[in-house]
Amino acid sequence: MAYADLREFLATLDRSGQLLTYSDAVDPEPGMSAAARAVANLTDRGPALVFDNINGYEPGRSRVVLNLVGSWPNHALMLGLDKDTAIKDQFFEFARRWEAFPGPVERRDDAPWQEVTVGGGIDLFRLLPLFRLNTYDVGCYIDKACVISRDPDDPDDFGKQNVGIYRIQVKDKDRLGIQPLAAHDLGLHLRHAEERGENLPIVIAIGNEPVITTVAGMPLAYDQSEYEMAAAIQCAPYPITKAAATGLDVPWGSEVVIEGEIIAGEREIEGPFGEFTGHYSGARRQPVVKVHRVAHRTDPIHEQLYIGKPWTEMDYTVALNTSVVLYRQLKAEFPEVAAVNAMYTQGLLGIISVRQRFGGFAKAVGLRAMTVPHGLAYCKVIIMVDDTVDPFNLPQVMWALSVYYHPFYDTVIVPNVSVLALDPSSEPAGITHKIVLDATTPAPPETRGHYTQLVADPEGTAEWEDIIRRLLG
Amino acid sequence: MTPNTTVCPRCDAENVRVLTTSPVPGRWTMHVCDTCVYSWRSTEPSSVTDPPAYPPEFKIDPAEIPHLPATPAVPRRR
Numbered sequence: 323m324a325y326a327d328l329r330e331f332l333a334t335l336d337r338s339g340q341l342l343t344y345s346d347a348v349d350p351e352p353g354m355s356a357a358a359r360a361v362a363n364l365t366d367r368g369p370a371l372v373f374d375n376i377n378g379y380e381p382g383r384s385r386v387v388l389n390l391v392g393s394w395p396n397h398a399l400m401l402g403l404d405k406d407t408a409i410k411d412q413f414f415e416f417a418r419r420w421e422a423f424p425g426p427v428e429r430r431d432d433a434p435w436q437e438v439t440v441g442g443g444i445d446l447f448r449l450l451p452l453f454r455l456n457t458y459d460v461g462c463y464i465d466k467a468c469v470i471s472r473d474p475d476d477p478d479d480f481g482k483q484n485v486g487i488y489r490i491q492v493k494d495k496d497r498l499g500i501q502p503l504a505a506h507d508l509g510l511h512l513r514h515a516e517e518r519g520e521n522l523p524i525v526i527a528i529g530n531e532p533v534i535t536t537v538a539g540m541p542l543a544y545d546q547s548e549y550e551m552a553a554a555i556q557c558a559p560y561p562i563t564k565a566a567a568t569g570l571d572v573p574w575g576s577e578v579v580i581e582g583e584i585i586a587g588e589r590e591i592e593g594p595f596g597e598f599t600g601h602y603s604g605a606r607r608q609p610v611v612k613v614h615r616v617a618h619r620t621d622p623i624h625e626q627l628y629i630g631k632p633w634t635e636m637d638y639t640v641a642l643n644t645s646v647v648l649y650r651q652l653k654a655e656f657p658e659v660a661a662v663n664a665m666y667t668q669g670l671l672g673i674i675s676v677r678q679r680f681g682g683f684a685k686a687v688g689l690r691a692m693t694v695p696h697g698l699a700y701c702k703v704i705i706m707v708d709d710t711v712d713p714f715n716l717p718q719v720m721w722a723l724s725v726y727y728h729p730f731y732d733t734v735i736v737p738n739v740s741v742l743a744l745d746p747s748s749e750p751a752g753i754t755h756k757i758v759l760d761a762t763t764p765a766p767p768e769t770r771g772h773y774t775q776l777v778a779d780p781e782g783t784a785e786w787e788d789i790i791r792r793l794l795g
Numbered sequence: 796m797t798p799n800t801t802v803c804p805r806c807d808a809e810n811v812r813v814l815t816t817s818p819v820p821g822r823w824t825m826h827v828c829d830t831c832v833y834s835w836r837s838t839e840p841s842s843v844t845d846p847p848a849y850p851p852e853f854k855i856d857p858a859e860i861p862h863l864p865a866t867p868a869v870p871r872r873r
């Protein structure tokens with residue numbers, strides 16, 4: 323089921339009625355961002371968007387792709403599943419495939435991005451139709467590229483080579499701003515390089531099949547290879563090719579491969595940028611990248627991600643990889659955990675379904691979610707539901723909250739703990755209270771409430787679901 | 796209205812230069828401010844190209860820029 327490259331995935335989306343090509347003329351701003359915002363506003367089953375007639379660029383030869391995985395059908399097709407696969411089933415399939423980690427990589431030296439090489443006179447604005455994503459972003463950003471780097475203290479360790487997604491401001495024709503936070507793998511690589519007094523070589527690979535960009539946004543352990551995880555998730559070896567100048571491993575199928583260095587010791591104003599919290603993050607002084615070399619396909623496709631107030635494509639791409647990470651970590655200690663839906667603002671709010679072992683058990687599991695690695699920056703609001711409630715079905719979750727949650731007995735507030743600084747409610751930035759809302763049925767020794775006369779589904783309901791689904795075709 | 800090419804809409808510095816021009820000639824020009832690294836395109840709405848129209852909550856005083864926090868901080872050399 324693996325897609326060799328972005329173009330192969332686009333062809334599948336097209337055949338499945340999940341791709342919309344817009345060929346009327348558009349200005350770079352604000353039409354393409356507005357279209358991506360609009361499709362996310364309208365539906366969670368929307369298509370990917372292709373623009374191929376962008377003012378200032380040759381029609382048909384410069385293309386922008388947005389919303390590639392910005393819906394549940396597109397997410398299912400990424401996994402090679404039927405496009406109507408339920409979210410909960412996509413979640414369990416993602417968790418099952420993880421078991422095959424680490425999968426194999428396949429080294430190839432015939433990458434299509436080797437077609438054209440530019441060593442001097444680089445102008446990224448002419449090469450790619452770059453555009454401002456949100457009105458008060460400081461400039462044009464690249465925000466769905468794979469950024470690849472190695473640990474300068476351990477350059478031969480393949481597992482420590484990182485593939486991540488970082489926001490990149492295009493500040494000049496061949497000069498970029500980048501945001502490697504100290505806690506991120508790229509931040510650690512940069513720290514080691516700067517301690518050594520060296521620049522950090524990096525590759526920025528734009529326009530990829532969707533599995534590697536999904537895995538690149540996954541909270542993996544420091545020495546876990548994203549390529550080996552992508553192989554597990556796509557159930558096939560992941561093809562990679564060495565970039566000529568840096569020797570870094572790059573997806574074989576990329577459209578554009580930018581090689582350069584983060585300049586040691588340099589920090590320069592970057593931001594604001596509209597973020598996944600639905601708010602702009604302000605200006606900071608951040609590291610700078612000097613571009614040395616670009617390799618690309620003929621007429622490369624610029625794949626970009628609209629980001630802003632949820633839901634956007636960002637929420638679909640991180641939904642299950644975040645949920646599955648939490649699920650696996652909780653399940654290791656508490657096998658009673660049935661499923662985890664942590665797909666609200668990257669897991670700032672999560673819903674966990676669990677079979678209660680004894681009274682108070684669900685509250686303990688909810689508190690544990692706050693202290694797994696991802697929970698340290700997220701999991702501000704945790705809703706606990708019974709294992710009979712599907713945490714991906716919000717009407718069911720709201721029902722559980724409305725009739726099982728008792729405000730006096732079922733609220734646990736943890737004061738003054740860590741959260742990501744981008745949470746605009748945190749005060750000071752990075753510190754917040756957190757809360758568990760326990761909407762499970764009380765278990766002994768707790769006997770409160772009146773829950774013995776549950777209205778069960780009439781006999782044969784499940785069969786009737788199949789009959790009606792069939793009749794609807 | 797003639798597009799602004801001399802004053803940065805965001806920090807009001809007169810430290811502006813041409814960043815690049817459209818590959819198809821004559822369609823647009825991009826400018827960049829070398830004080831605050833703000834950039835804009837001549838085809839964009841005046842709300843992001845015209846200094847008086849730029850909203851105060853997104854403006855920046857050039858004097859503040861050297862004092863912005865560095866993230867991540869530069870570590871000490873080994």
Ligand SMILES: [Zn+2]
Pocket residue numbers: 803804805806807808828829830831832833
């Ligand atoms: Zn300025």
